[in-house]
Amino acid sequence: MERVIVIGGGVAGMKAALDLRRRGFEVTLLEKSRHLGGKVRKWHCLFPTFTSAAEVLGGLKAEVADSDIEVRLEAEVVSFDNRSVTLASGEKLACGAVVLATGFTLFDARVKEEYGYGIYDNVITSADLEEMFRNGRVALRNGERPRRVAFLHCVGSRDEKVCQRHCSKVCCVTGVKQAIEVKKLFPEADVFNFYMDIRMFGPGYEEMYREAQLSHNIHFVRGRISEASPTIDGRLQIKAEDTLTGRPLKMSVDMLVLLVGMRSNDDNVHLAEQAGVPLAPNGFFAPKDMFAGNVCSPRKGVFYAGAITAPKSIGEVLNEGSAVADAVTEYLS
């Protein structure tokens, strides 16, 4: 059987590699960093079931370890086509097909200067909050318990000002999930979510949103925060419009959590150009078509899996890992 090279060792890449190996192909899985697992490694619990991320990842990693998939860590890809992949070390690997599964980049919240990430203590991102959950300690910088926490949706999503016009899709439900987790840790705290739209696209998501409102008394304010500034007592003042009442609103909070979106990787431009495949206007790879060919590129032998083509949830990414194995099988047989 021919060799298939999977580029990227996150959930999409691991699932694709496993399903391809199961179909009898020789599989090489390339990962740029020192660990398999990608972005999910940094997550604590997953929406909407609060399943541990380590549990999902652990299952996949154990399966990869038990298989005879060739895993190469710290293997950065500089170029590829449908017959070969060239690594930064200069090594050239031959193959019958390539599956690109290099995922996404988290939006850098410092770009939205008005929210003061990296300037004020206690302005954190959703990824920072997950790290606090993983470490088992959520607290303000001075060690105190927060009394009021605000979540801001759509940071680096649906925002022309930072060249990210697309919706990152999963931040809405992440914001609701994290708000519930914060409220469970600090039942006496007030939790506010500031949103433009709440997009609960998946099974159980809307129910989770309703539970946040009904059972956890989490407040939802429709309006984008315009700026955060420090108060004299070291808290943060935020301003927004409460668009449902048509009036400006301000309040001070102890902690501001920015729900950062998914943007396309910087090296997508270079990779797409040298492989001769198109990118969508938002910088993600454009699949052959959005329906029957959503894991295929327009070029034969080059395939996509996961958040390489658009922001996706982990469940969707796992499905694409299987779908791409099917598409590669059809192509190589």
Add this chain to the structure above:
Amino acid sequence: MAAINWGFAISRPRVIDVDHNNLRKSDEILLEMPELQSCIGCGACTASCTAGNLTQFNFRKVHTLVRRGEYQGAYEEMNKCMLCGKCRLLCPRGINTRGVVMLIKRKLGDF
């Protein structure tokens, strides 16, 4: 000394200042009727409102303001409601909207 009329005045800020609002009444209302918190602001109540078609009454706006601690005038506004109940037939979250009107009137009668 008599107040000098300078010919101008300072407008009261329109901003909802959550820090300075007393949320006690708002918390009491939500505790008694948690379903009000599940409002998604769709506006079906206000679109169907008999009173809203004849007056400035806007049910969604008034109960949202009450939840933010803005009680001024809420009782008088809620008095415009005719309790016809069309809003309750439409609410996608199943909120007992007439119950909300009566609750706000009961809690905020002295504002």
